[in-house]
Amino acid sequence: MEAVREQEATSLHQRILADISERILSGEWAPGHRIPFEHELTEQYGCSRMTVNKALSQLAKAGLIERRRRSGSFVRRPQSQAAILEIHDIKVEVQALGLPYRYEPGTRQKRKSMAQDRALMDLRPSGLILDLTCRHFAGQRPFCLEERLINLAAVPEAADEMFDDTAPGPWLIARVPWSAAEHRIRASAASDDVADALDIDAGSPCLVVERRTWSAEHPVTHVRFTYAADSHTLVARFTPSQNG
Template sequence: MAQNSNDRSSPEGSESQPVSLHQRILGDIEGHILSGAWPPGYRIPFEHELTEQYGCSRMTVNKALTQLAKAGLIERKRRSGSFVAHPQSQAAILEIHDIREEVKQLGLPYRYELVKARKRKAGAADRKRLDVAADASLLDLSCRHFAGPRPFCLEERIINLDVVPEADGEDFRDMAPGPWLIDRVPWSNAEHSIRAVAADRATADALGIGEGAPCLVVERRTWNAGQPITHVRLTYSGDNHALVARFTPAQG
């Protein structure tokens, strides 16, 4: 018992060197991967090669490789060795973009049109969409965004006037509600829902497509300090829109 205690407390103890090598192996391999020197699919040196390279026990090498695998940086395959992992998306995080900028990136002229704006009380469907009280005041908006001569996106939005009362004084004829809200109302949380739908008659007419044509629908809710701000449904014709998310390998 006394001997084990002395080994742990001494800076020259038998376990101080393996711990140092363990961290060095971790840092070296992680550096090769994150710098791109070892791309996805690259085979990591075998355990016996790393043991020889670092002059340590195989247990130390195995511990380092196990930790790298848990962090998602490498994949360990029985009898084949360890390989740099291919990136895997754990969650696609979508930013809140200005539709005007989306159209500009296509190299097309942008135009915005307010179709409908009316103040009303929340109904059952609204309370489900935005989780507001039954007597909440809402601003109900419908807008179209164009890319060149063609409708690009149908925007259907409700704004919680109990949280954003200044929206009641805007007519939104010159500025779309999305960028107006971003400029004036802070938000702390957002939720996206993405699905494919077939265009009903009203949507088809608004987007200038055939009834039943495939559409991509992005629904978003935003909150500020737990208070619901807005719910928007953005409908795009399925043949002219795609969603892209950037991601990195999962880190432990």
Template sequence: MNQSKDTTLHQRIVSDIEGRIVSGEWPPGHRIPFEVDLSKEYDCSRMTVNKALTQLAKAGLIERRKKSGSFVTQPQAQSAVLEIHDIRAEVQSLNLAYSFAVSRREQRKAKPDDIRRLDVAPGSSVVDLACIHQAGGRPFCLEERLISLSTVPEAADANFSETAPGAWLINQIPWSSAEHRIQAVSAGSDEAAALDIPRNTACLVVERRTWSNVGPVTHVRFTYPGDRHALVARFTPASQ
């Protein structure tokens, strides 16, 4: 086999497998055919197949396990620690279909825990929301959010059926400061049911409070299955 044909086959194998993964034909956890089977399918050497699989592994699309074979990896989204990230953008960066649904919406007077979380005065009114964000038809993230009606009275009439609460708020009112808190937790019964994962699964929780010049805007808690999300921080050396 000449070198140019070998190179073309290598590129074709990479493209074919990547296409099957991105399209969802081969979902996370799917076993990739063994090298010997792929070499027969493409009528090429195992070295060519190995080179293609190595490239896919470096790209994070597959995981190669000694003596077990190669498997499609679980897509992992990344978001910047100090940015107001958009879940839709996270999901779309994985080339997966995005959707969301509001599972709870309640308007009421702030409870003691709401006052602590949202930093509002006693007697304030809030909107309490829960949303399930999905990627490729699977639960991706549980969003639990409080919105201060003193600062954002328009939230009382918003039904959030077409626009997720976070995107709606960004378009509705500018924020001037934010506070992030990040922790690892084990999924309780409510989180496990919402995310369709076993109870006590390791999860990543990102909590955020934002304020505008008028007052507290929102407190939100995002819960991700631990293997589906990563946080990224960029920074420069402190001034000497």
């Protein structure tokens, strides 16, 4: 009889884990959503409070929820990691979180470069560029805002690409071999436009990663990725230099 009760408790524990995980990973329960209180889950599943507590503790250990004393448990905003010495694919970042990825194209404008563009892209003569914005989603929530300039002298075929279904980053990597890249990382407060794009409050802290790439010394692209500060971590791995 004792073995039967233990098996039933294990089964309910797994069911609670599966139900809550599915609602979080599907985006049904967004970051900040309050998980039902322990006594509510106990009544819902017809199990002991110990079984519920064990399931919630496991979800917190997995990083899916945050438990706050006296306030309850809340869905955590998933945090991705990216190596700053690599050119990474945002789709891979999102999928590594176990969340469905979605790409949404935004504005697209082919125009003459201005002084500010030439400074960003290290362009010397003026010429045509493609000015793009798009968003990347993790589940139902915006994950990253992408603002990109492409040098059409280096990538003329981009002028006819609409980027309706494919993000500019993977498209460029598949077509233009890059020989050098530069990353700049900074903190920023969300402007009204950025806040609207990321569905956060204006003034919220953001992590901004800017990248420039070259191919055979020709500037290819400048891109600015903006993340809500609590959704992204940058990681660098290195070894001691030979000079100590």
